[in-house]
């Protein structure tokens with residue numbers, strides 16, 4: 191059941207989960223399949239119930255930043271981006287970031303998962319083992335307009351009986367046909383891929399999104415659906431932030447996580463709870479890392495300088511932060527029918543909302559893009575003479591495109607008030623730059639210092655430049671003739687390589703995919719990590735981390751699907767451990 195008052199919690203929990211986010215709700219759901227186990231989830235944020243900006247797919251880009259349900263972090267000044275500081279959004283509500291994200295659903299390549307298995311020495315992370323979990327967790331759902339999807343995905347690689355809804359675009363627009371036609375016109379550079387979620391990721395596919403019929407499918411709507419949250423052995427306490435993991439060394443070789451401390455705010459009372467089996471951190475890359483550091487697990491010098499007693503020295507906590515740099519390429523569109531007008535005209539939007547609410551159809555049923563491209567630099571590109579190839583393998587991408595039938599931008603600038611546009615948002619999906627998360631203070635109520643170190647490795651700028659040229663080539667294909675009226679003024683200034691690199695530095699933004707700060711231990715010589723391959727925190731007992739922070743490498747794509755699968759498999763690992 192959902193609890194709003196700490197006084198309502200019980201005493202005899204087997205597991206306590208920190209964070210009712212993407213991963214946390216999977217763990218809570220699967221562990222409470224065993225009626226003998228009692229689970230408490232403690233979530234800092236609010237309920238997702240009744241929030242229209244959260245449930246309606248079209249509104250996804252407006253569900254953040256700076257909302258009552260977001261953490262409202264900013265990065266440190268990014269040295270390679272002209273010292274800009276950037277909004278760094280995370281969801282602070284049931285469902286976590288899966289309640290505010292753009293719902294783009296990508297599993298990564300089979301090579302990606304196999305590289306984690308090899309790195310960790312645990313074949314449990316191979317594509318072969320993970321693939322059944324992808325099928326288990328989803329119900330592939332017909333799109334809202336029920337059009338014929340037979341040439342738009344491969345049913346045999348999908349699941350039809352899992353908690354999470356996954357769907358194809360449900361409202362036609364004027365760019366999707368042109369995108370697919372470009373794959374016919376130039377299949378060598380821009381090949382069509384019937385289903386990029388088959389393990390074979392390269393090419394241009396119709397977008398799959400975590401949408402159930404017409405509404406967002408998040409870990410809250412899927413894994414905490416009424417039939418699950420009503421289980422007598424599941425308690426989910428909201429609006430309480432976990433401020434510390436409690437440890438005891440009494441009679442043990444190493445510190446044991448005995449429980450957690452939590453509170454509603456700096457001047458509210460603190461409570462503690464102690465599970466009999468495990469504390470499971472699912473606070474996300476920022477939340478779990480901050481909590482480990484605040485609780486004394488991390489680089490001893492950083493902790494000592496803030497007078498935090500060191501429980502376990504591990505210099506790796508907070509290191510290896512990876513995120514994807516993204517930027518928008520804008521083109522003038524010869525159309526009077528793009529989403530630009532919907533954004534500018536309140537009456538049009540009201541009509542669209544009426545249609546959506548009354549019939550479950552129309553433009554609001556879809557998220558940001560009708561299609562997605564995963565593409566590579568040629569293997570003989572000169573960049574690979576200077577830098578190692580960062581892709582997971584020869585069949586894995588370096589960069590991505592998503593399209594918008596209108597102007598899209600993540601920069602804090604106002605959209606043009608006239609004109610029609612097509613946007614290609616490009617993402618460097620195999621970046622080389624590495625950043626950090628460190629504490630700003632010993633107070634749990636202060637945000638940590640988040641430094642994704644975007645573009646600090648020159649390689650990422652070279653990839654960005656290549657992607658920009660590729661986006662322009664894409665829009666110059668014959669299928670766009672008469673529709674694409676050329677680069678919008680912001681992009682048109684960037685012509686020479688130097689100008690393009692300047693454009694990259696001033697336009698790059700995060701796409702909010704942080705991973706890696708509590709990464710799995712590698713088995714290679716000199717490899718380090720924070721958790722073992724079963725996601726147990728090294729050097730202590732009773733403590734596991736299950737969220738995006740444990741990935742040793744970033745998926746070339748959008749991570750939610752990989753996090754669901756990670757949490758599904760780890761639920762089984764936990765069940766086996768305590769069987």
Ligand SMILES: Cc1cc2nc3c(=O)[nH]c(=O)nc-3n(C[C@H](O)[C@H](O)[C@H](O)COP(=O)(O)OP(=O)(O)OC[C@H]3O[C@@H](n4cnc5c(N)ncnc54)[C@H](O)[C@@H]3O)c2cc1C
Pocket residue numbers: 208209210211212213214232233234235254279280281282283284285286287288290291292293294295296430431432433472473474475477478481701702703704736737738739748749750751753
């Ligand atoms: C704006 C945006 C757009 C995105 N778009 C996409 C997309 O289209 N596709 C995609 O695949 N991915 C997308 N992502 C990324 C994806 O949503 C995240 O990578 C993923 O949801 C992270 O899952 P997680 O379980 O690691 O953490 P989260 O889902 O963030 O969950 C962490 C939870 O823990 C809670 N928490 C944290 N600290 C504490 C504490 N101390 N005490 C109690 N509770 C705590 C948080 O409030 C939150 O509910 C996007 C993210 C954002 C922000």
